[in-house]
Amino acid sequence: MTRASFEERASRGPNEASADEARAYVERVRSLVEPKLDELVPPETVEPSSVHAAIRWSLFAPAKRLRPALVFAAGETFGASAESLVRTACAFELIHTYSLVHDDLPAMDDDELRRGRPTCHVRFGEATAILAGDALQSLAFQAVAEDEALDATLRVRLVAELARAAGTPEGMVAGQAHDLAAEARADVGGEELELIHRRKTGALIAASARAGAMVAGASQVELEAVGRYAFDLGLLFQITDDLLDVTASAADLGKTPGKDARARKATYPALYGLEAARGRARSVYEEACAALDRVERPTTMLRAFARLVLERRA
Amino acid sequence: MTRASFEERASRGPNEASADEARAYVERVRSLVEPKLDELVPPETVEPSSVHAAIRWSLFAPAKRLRPALVFAAGETFGASAESLVRTACAFELIHTYSLVHDDLPAMDDDELRRGRPTCHVRFGEATAILAGDALQSLAFQAVAEDEALDATLRVRLVAELARAAGTPEGMVAGQAHDLAAEARADVGGEELELIHRRKTGALIAASARAGAMVAGASQVELEAVGRYAFDLGLLFQITDDLLDVTASAADLGKTPGKDARARKATYPALYGLEAARGRARSVYEEACAALDRVERPTTMLRAFARLVLERRA
Numbered sequence: 001m002t003r004a005s006f007e008e009r010a011s012r013g014p015n016e017a018s019a020d021e022a023r024a025y026v027e028r029v030r031s032l033v034e035p036k037l038d039e040l041v042p043p044e045t046v047e048p049s050s051v052h053a054a055i056r057w058s059l060f061a062p063a064k065r066l067r068p069a070l071v072f073a074a075g076e077t078f079g080a081s082a083e084s085l086v087r088t089a090c091a092f093e094l095i096h097t098y099s100l101v102h103d104d105l106p107a108m109d110d111d112e113l114r115r116g117r118p119t120c121h122v123r124f125g126e127a128t129a130i131l132a133g134d135a136l137q138s139l140a141f142q143a144v145a146e147d148e149a150l151d152a153t154l155r156v157r158l159v160a161e162l163a164r165a166a167g168t169p170e171g172m173v174a175g176q177a178h179d180l181a182a183e184a185r186a187d188v189g190g191e192e193l194e195l196i197h198r199r200k201t202g203a204l205i206a207a208s209a210r211a212g213a214m215v216a217g218a219s220q221v222e223l224e225a226v227g228r229y230a231f232d233l234g235l236l237f238q239i240t241d242d243l244l245d246v247t248a249s250a251a252d253l254g255k256t257p258g259k260d261a262r263a264r265k266a267t268y269p270a271l272y273g274l275e276a277a278r279g280r281a282r283s284v285y286e287e288a289c290a291a292l293d294r295v296e297r298p299t300t301m302l303r304a305f306a307r308l309v310l311e312r313r314a
Numbered sequence: 315m316t317r318a319s320f321e322e323r324a325s326r327g328p329n330e331a332s333a334d335e336a337r338a339y340v341e342r343v344r345s346l347v348e349p350k351l352d353e354l355v356p357p358e359t360v361e362p363s364s365v366h367a368a369i370r371w372s373l374f375a376p377a378k379r380l381r382p383a384l385v386f387a388a389g390e391t392f393g394a395s396a397e398s399l400v401r402t403a404c405a406f407e408l409i410h411t412y413s414l415v416h417d418d419l420p421a422m423d424d425d426e427l428r429r430g431r432p433t434c435h436v437r438f439g440e441a442t443a444i445l446a447g448d449a450l451q452s453l454a455f456q457a458v459a460e461d462e463a464l465d466a467t468l469r470v471r472l473v474a475e476l477a478r479a480a481g482t483p484e485g486m487v488a489g490q491a492h493d494l495a496a497e498a499r500a501d502v503g504g505e506e507l508e509l510i511h512r513r514k515t516g517a518l519i520a521a522s523a524r525a526g527a528m529v530a531g532a533s534q535v536e537l538e539a540v541g542r543y544a545f546d547l548g549l550l551f552q553i554t555d556d557l558l559d560v561t562a563s564a565a566d567l568g569k570t571p572g573k574d575a576r577a578r579k580a581t582y583p584a585l586y587g588l589e590a591a592r593g594r595a596r597s598v599y600e601e602a603c604a605a606l607d608r609v610e611r612p613t614t615m616l617r618a619f620a621r622l623v624l625e626r627r628a
Contacts, residue, residue: 042483048491051482102448107440126421130444131491134416134451138481141455145473152466159459159473167452168365169356177362177445 015300019311022304026069029089033068034060036086037093040143054124054132055139059097061115066237066305067092067208073301074226075212084215087147088158091140092208095166098136099204101129103176111259137166150215158211165207175200188266194235202234209233209302225294229302232288236309239281242267246274248314285310329614333625336618340383343403347382348374350400351407354457368438368446369453373411375429380551380619381406381522387615388540389526398529401461402472405454406522409480412450413518415443417490425573451480464529472525479521489514502580508549516548523547523616539608543616546602550623553595556581560588562628599624 017025037059044053068089075085104111104119105126112122121129144158168174178196182188209230213223245258246269259265268277288306292299331339351373358367382403389399418425418433419440426436435443458472482488492510496502523544527537559573560583573579582591602620606613 046483048482048488048495050495051487051491055482098448102444105444107444127494128491130416130419130421131487131494133448134412134480135482135487137448137451138477138485138487141473142477142481145470145477152470155470156459156466156473159455159470163452163456163459166448167456168362168369168449169360171452173365173445173449173452174362177365177442180441180445181362181364 015298015303016307017300017304019304019308022301022308025073025301025304026065029069029072030065032072032082032086033065033089033093036090040087040090040094040139050124050128051131051135054101054120054128055097055136057117057123058101058114058120058132059094059136061117063093063097063115065093067096067205069305070205070208070230070233070302071212071215073212073305074209074218074230075216077226077295077297077299077302078213078216078218078222080212080216084149085212087143087149088211088215089208091143091158091162092204092211094136094140094143095162095172096204098133098140099166099172099176101133101136105129108176108180140166154215157214161207161211161214165203170199171203172200175203183265190271193266193268193271197235197238198231201238202231205234205237206231222295225291226302228291229288229306232284232291233306233309236281236284236288236306239268239277239284240309240312242269243274243277243281244312244314245269281310329612329617330621331614331618333618333622336615336622339387339615339618340379343383343386344379346386346396346400347379347403347407350404354401354404354408354453364438364442365445365449368415368434368442369411369450371431371437372415372428372434372446373408373450375431377407377411377429379407381410381519383619384519384522384544384547384616385526385529387526387619388523388532388544389530391540391609391611391613391616392527392530392532392536394526394530398463399526401457401463402525402529403522405457405472405476406518406525408450408454408457409476409486410518412447412454413480413486413490415447415450419443422490422494454480468529471528475521475525475528479517484513485517486514489517497579504585507580507582507585511549511552512545515552516545519548519551520545536609539605540616542605543602543620546598546605547620547623550595550598550602550620553582553591553598554623554626556583557588557591557595558626558628559583595624 041055042052046052071089071092072085101120103109104114105121111119120132141159144155147155165171175196179200206227209226210223213226268280285306289303292302355369356366360366385403385406386399414428415434417423418428419435425433434446455473458469461469479485489510493514520541523540524537527540582594599620603617606616
């Protein structure tokens with residue numbers, strides 16, 4: 001790990017890991033989660049191989065693994081072991097991947113490039129992509145239900161948390177439906193846009209952090225604090241996503257940029273302009289960190305994640 | 315309830331309820347399950363209303379409620395209370411309904427009529443239908459995870475059972491993928507057709523009966539016996555489905571008949587002819603009943619269900 005520069009140390013608080021430390025943490029989580037995902041998903045050699053190949057195509061594309069990293073960072077903040085966190089972390093990545101596969105479908109966002117590759121339906125056909133997404137969702141719940149490292153009461157709470165965050169009316173599906181309905185309208189304001197994002201991506205991201213904390217046996221107050229932090233982190237991620245759609249290249253993003261503007265979609269830059277959108281990102285980052293002030297433990301890694309998202313370039 | 319005719323009593327064994335009793339049982343299950351489904355699914359007045367309307371359109375169409383009836387019949391065979399069974403029964407119907415919504419999509423079976431109504435995507439559009447199916451799956455797992463009538467260990471076993479039966483490589487999604495792949499081929503034989511059916515519909519039907527028995531605390535031998543019975547029942551259902559596709563009218567079926575033949579799809583009548591397919595239905599019915607011989611309790615209702623399926627006209 002390179003030594004943090006004087007400038008970098010000066011720009012972060014004393015209670016925050018460096019960007020390099022945060023990136024190393026994410027790499028460690030990846031090295032634990034990806035082999036477990038490989039175990040949890042049937043191999044391509046097993047029939048129906050088309051569905052298993054499609055699942056693997058989408059699941060093992062280069063990915064940030066943000067949700068597993070949050071499960072781990074929140075869990076380890078409150079003392080959970082890696083062994084007790086790994087299946088829960090995988091479950092969130094399985095749900096996230098199912099949502100990407102379905103959101104990219106022609107009837108939904110109609111995207112052809114994702115994580116630097118052709119999207120699942122472009123590569124395997126629509127029917128197989130629909131089925132791959134469906135199977136990913138089942139596999140997520142199975143991964144938690146069969147997690148022998150956790151007692152049954154905890155597993156049940158995790159299944160419920162995951163299901164609420166994935167579904168409707170408060171979860172990811174509700175957000176995606178709201179987003180699709182809003183696309184057709186010209187009058188989407190800032191408050192509505194925020195509600196859409198908080199459901200479409202915030203709910204699952206918040207649940208990732210809460211789930212990690214649950215595995216660690218965190219208190220209700222602690223669960224609420226990390227949940228609020230991660231809910232803000234999800235919104236921050238979406239604002240920076242909107243900003244990158246305006247400012248980044250396809251090579252950086254691994255997907256087609258400029259789509260939002262062409263679709264005349266409501267985004268933070270479109271609603272507020274680039275500078276004000278950057279200001280909103282900064283204030284959401286600060287709110288995320290403030291939520292962690294209620295946790296009486298070092299939250300260095302969680303704070304470093306928020307800064308990574310604030311400053312991400314892809 | 316009408317009194318069973320002499321002929322009817324003569325044609326069934328002493329250990330079997332009459333068709334009227336079986337129909338009354340299914341109606342009782344319906345009267346317990348449908349109000350609970352209504353509770354478990356957000357109302358249309360809650361946003362996103364399009365998704366909730368689509369979910370309700372598909373879930374509350376006239377339906378047989380075969381899987382809930384099996385959860386109850388297997389559960390009550392081994393002494394479970396209705397209160398302890400109702401959410402599990404709902405969960406299987408939620409999963410089944412999600413699979414119908416997705417299977418009907420243009421990229422899959424491309425059906426326009428289901429349960430006597432336009433299919434979900436015809437009525438609400440493809441994007442909403444995809445999301446409605448996705449949300450139905452999440453709601454199913456949530457229904458079990460939040461079932462306060464059952465202890466956590468049991469809930470976890472039920473979630474795992476449901477997920478395995480719904481997913482891949484042994485469950486419903488695997489069967490549907492295999493079915494779609496086989497459609498393009500002319501060389502599908504009887505054994506392969508049976509494997510497809512056993513996964514596509516048999517796995518979830520078998521799991522319904524197993525789940526009911528699990529709630530009742532049935533032994534491993536008993537679980538295996540009712541699972542085997544229901545697996546055969548699922549195959550029987552599919553054979554009679556194939557037969558009805560040839561012999562029934564759209565009004566009876568509530569969906570478009572003759573589709574299989576037009577699609578040159580492998581079916582029992584296509585492979586064996588009508589008479590041999592009817593003979594296969596009869597022998598699968600007998601195997602289903604034979605599986606129940608290992609249960610040392612009255613299995614009158616389960617046997618009556620098998621006969622209802624054997625003799626169904628719609």
